[in-house]
Amino acid sequence: MPDASTPRSDYSDTERQIFDAALQVFAREGRHGARMQAIADAADINKAMLHYYFRDKKTLYEEVFAHTVRRFMASFGESLEEAPTFEETLRVFIDGYVEFVRSDEAAMRLMVQENLAGGSLLGKHLREATKSGEAPPQILVDTIAAASEAGEIRSVDPHHTVLSVISTCLFFFVARPTVEIMHPDAAGDWGAFVEVRKEHLFDLIYHGLAP
Amino acid sequence: MPDASTPRSDYSDTERQIFDAALQVFAREGRHGARMQAIADAADINKAMLHYYFRDKKTLYEEVFAHTVRRFMASFGESLEEAPTFEETLRVFIDGYVEFVRSDEAAMRLMVQENLAGGSLLGKHLREATKSGEAPPQILVDTIAAASEAGEIRSVDPHHTVLSVISTCLFFFVARPTVEIMHPDAAGDWGAFVEVRKEHLFDLIYHGLAP
DNA sequence: GTCTATATCTCGATAGAC
DNA sequence: GTCTATCGAGATATAGAC
Numbered sequence A, B: 001m002p003d004a005s006t007p008r009s010d011y012s013d014t015e016r017q018i019f020d021a022a023l024q025v026f027a028r029e030g031r032h033g034a035r036m037q038a039i040a041d042a043a044d045i046n047k048a049m050l051h052y053y054f055r056d057k058k059t060l061y062e063e064v065f066a067h068t069v070r071r072f073m074a075s076f077g078e079s080l081e082e083a084p085t086f087e088e089t090l091r092v093f094i095d096g097y098v099e100f101v102r103s104d105e106a107a108m109r110l111m112v113q114e115n116l117a118g119g120s121l122l123g124k125h126l127r128e129a130t131k132s133g134e135a136p137p138q139i140l141v142d143t144i145a146a147a148s149e150a151g152e153i154r155s156v157d158p159h160h161t162v163l164s165v166i167s168t169c170l171f172f173f174v175a176r177p178t179v180e181i182m183h184p185d186a187a188g189d190w191g192a193f194v195e196v197r198k199e200h201l202f203d204l205i206y207h208g209l210a211p
Numbered sequence C: 001g002t003c004t005a006t007a008t009c010t011c012g013a014t015a016g017a018c
Numbered sequence D: 001g002t003c004t005a006t007c008g009a010g011a012t013a014t015a016g017a018c
Helices: A013-033 A036-042 A047-053 A057-079 A086-103 A105-116 A122-131 A136-149 A158-174 A176-182 A184-188 A190-209 B013-033 B036-043 B047-053 B057-079 B086-103 B105-116 B122-130 B136-149 B158-174 B176-182 B184-188 B190-209
Strands: none
Touching (some): A013 A047, A013 B013, A013 B105, A036 A047, A057 A086, A057 A105, A057 A122, A057 A136, A086 A105, A086 A136, A086 A158, A105 B105, A122 A136, A158 A190, A158 B158, A158 B190, A176 A184, A176 B122, A184 A190, A190 B190, B013 B036, B013 B057, B013 B105, B057 B086, B086 B105, B086 B136, B105 B158, B122 B136, B158 B176, B158 B190, B176 B184, B184 B190
16 A cells, blocks of 8 residues: 555556556546557557556556545645745745646646546545645645734635635646637746746735735 | 527527537546537437537537637626726626636536647637637736726736636636535535635735735 | 437457467 | 457447338
């Protein structure tokens, strides 16, 4: 049983190759739209090998999805750092969380795919991924609630606020092809666009919460 | 050729039945994951009829997608109303746009699906849908830019601001299954949750833009 | 226009040689 | 562990009766 904090540590090189390829294809095409042949091609491996290492498509998908949920949940906690002011905490979180998504856009796409498809696997895996220790998203909610009580920010609903922060950090990745069509500069240099966007997001949300 | 402002007006009842069913299934399962049998079942017709009215799966998908893009683009303009203050304009837009998405979540899912899959159809249809008259999203950008210059709001990048507004209005629908798991109240009464959320979004963004 | 039956093909999965 | 060949289910698409 793989450890949540060190995902895929018990995987061989070949298994990891398959895993990474499967994540990419499932993320683009969805659970049912993905083709085993496409995964094999992306992993630069024979199609029969997929079934040797992972029994079947369903098993492969659930394995990939389970790891992805864990990583996604953990990223909340990892992006939150102790900081003297709420301003600094917010800035660091936005930076850390956006960087996490940028470093693994496929993981984000897979999460969204599952949501679009109805999220039947979400309940089980989300509960499992959050019950170890405090739930990471809850930490963020608590942070906002504390800042609100301390008078550092306006009195706001912390749950809705966290959802808004996550929305703005994630959505431009979700709709990246559309953004690249509509935003002249995003198409040219995505990395630079992301940097500008982080600044904008902090600015908008910080002012939105200021007393 | 169907008119953008009155989509599907040239469709027979049967065609519309198929169209609506196809939208639902494509939105959930994706372009390739969708099954023609599932669409036929949802439309409560025979599978052979799908091929009688729409030649094949690819044609059906592109037809549905083209209409969806048009509707989505048009919704920007429809949600924008002349209002004496920017505050009122923003409130009306958030309300209108969220209501549009709520009224047709499948359309939103289809757009996101296409983005996740790489958006190969987006360029063509997006250009086509925006070139008739001014591009609707541009109107919103101009509105923000004007308010910014008039001193009604802070000096902000209008493109990034519009993207942020859209992000917050859309994302909680995209991730609805996750939201329903994490938000206690969303699971119980989604409609009430959406109402509360509209208030929160206006509040957050309005303060975020206030001088 | 509608339905049944069926042709054709794609895909997931396995068998078996090496 | 790896590969080729292939089976069989299930999917798209069509033929043809009504």
